Amino acid sequence: MMDPIINHLKTSKHILVASHTNPDGDAIGSLIAMGLALEALGKKATLYNESPIPTVYRFLPRVDSIVNKLPSDHEFDTTIILDCGELDRIGAAAKQAGQTPALINIDHHTTNDGFGQWRLVDTSACATAEIVYRLIKELNVAFTQELAVCIYTAILTDTGSFRFLNTTSSAFAICDEMVANGVEPYKIAQHVYGTFSIGRLRLLNLALDSIEISLNGKLSMMTVTQRMLKDTETYPEDADGFINYARRIKAVRVAALIQELQNEKGRSNGKRKFHVSLRSDGTVDVADIAASFGGGGHVAAAGFNLDTTLVEMKKTLWQLADKL
Numbered sequence: 001m002m003d004p005i006i007n008h009l010k011t012s013k014h015i016l017v018a019s020h021t022n023p024d025g026d027a028i029g030s031l032i033a034m035g036l037a038l039e040a041l042g043k044k045a046t047l048y049n050e051s052p053i054p055t056v057y058r059f060l061p062r063v064d065s066i067v068n069k070l071p072s073d074h075e076f077d078t079t080i081i082l083d084c085g086e087l088d089r090i091g092a093a094a095k096q097a098g099q100t101p102a103l104i105n106i107d108h109h110t111t112n113d114g115f116g117q118w119r120l121v122d123t124s125a126c127a128t129a130e131i132v133y134r135l136i137k138e139l140n141v142a143f144t145q146e147l148a149v150c151i152y153t154a155i156l157t158d159t160g161s162f163r164f165l166n167t168t169s170s171a172f173a174i175c176d177e178m179v180a181n182g183v184e185p186y187k188i189a190q191h192v193y194g195t196f197s198i199g200r201l202r203l204l205n206l207a208l209d210s211i212e213i214s215l216n217g218k219l220s221m222m223t224v225t226q227r228m229l230k231d232t233e234t235y236p237e238d239a240d241g242f243i244n245y246a247r248r249i250k251a252v253r254v255a256a257l258i259q260e261l262q263n264e265k266g267r268s269n270g271k272r273k274f275h276v277s278l279r280s281d282g283t284v285d286v287a288d289i290a291a292s293f294g295g296g297g298h299v300a301a302a303g304f305n306l307d308t309t310l311v312e313m314k315k316t317l318w319q320l321a322d323k324l
């Protein structure tokens with residue numbers, strides 16, 4: 001499956017590499033790792049992500065080379081899309097990216113729609129970075145410390161520090177190899193988990209306080225509003241990982257985090273944009289639930305966006321509880 005991609009990459013010259021908006025550690029780690037590997041092969045790589053890079057990932061090497069706009073005079077012969085179930089997940093550049101001569105889809109989401117000319121989609125991979133790791137091996141590129149840091153961070157964060165359902169023996173094996181290549185686990189953990197701002201801690205306080213539980217105890221709901229972000233002087237990325245607290249509650253099978261997104265002023269219909277993150281204990285396929293709202297993800301972690309009111313949003317989610 002990998003051979004045609006390897007052969008193609010060896011002949012390509014300028015490659016666009018992109019990952020999903022509101023990136024997590026896997027989206028950013030895989031993106032930079034792919035870029036470093038292509039550079040090692042003597043290729044020109046443009047790394048693209050539409051969203052700001054969360055502060056906790058700004059320690060990663062080459063993070064400043066990621067662009068949020070495509071150069072107008074670009075001439076990419078190939079595009080690699082990472083960690084996206086659908087091409088649209090990269091945001092506004094999707095149309096342009098889809099028009100490059102060769103499109104490669106590298107992903108591990110169960111809801112991947114199979115876009116692209118070539119696909120390396122493996123839903124058993126613990127992270128997209130695992131597939132990127134395999135590709136880099138096949139390309140015979142050495143794992144420098146910089147590369148190792150990116151792969152390690154991606155797997156560490158996508159497995160929730162080796163706690164989530166996708167924690168496999170390859171997750172440990174690859175990370176062990178990355179440590180042998182110079183990664184210092186304590187340092188990465190400090191950057192990713194040990195650098196909360198006081199505002200972020202206060203936001204966590206508000207988010208914990210917002211937790212509600214369904215009558216049958218199987219669904220928990222957490223809400224983060226724009227007001228909370230304003231009051232604590234924080235950003236949406238600061239709520240990353242908070243949903244895991246709602247999932248930890250005994251007997252809870254599905255946890256939902258409703259995040260109010262930034263809304264244009266003067267909307268008259270009272271509706272607002274929301275992002276909903278879903279997590280399950282593994283007994284419920286939340287990718288399925290997210291897909292029914294136009295989103296996607298994995299069995300135990302998924303999400304979707306919806307235009308509605310907060311009251312309606314909650315009502316819709318409470319209805320899910322009865323089916324659990």
Ligand code: 5GP
Pocket residue numbers: 020083085086089109111276277278294295296297298301302303304305
């Ligand atoms: P979260 O909702 O916590 O940001 O993301 C959980 C998982 O679901 C991630 O793997 C993410 O890529 C996926 N996901 C989140 N939102 C969407 C969406 O709107 N569409 C799709 N296809 N996947 C999503």
Ligand code: MN
Pocket residue numbers: 026027083108127128158
């Ligand atoms: Mn991922």
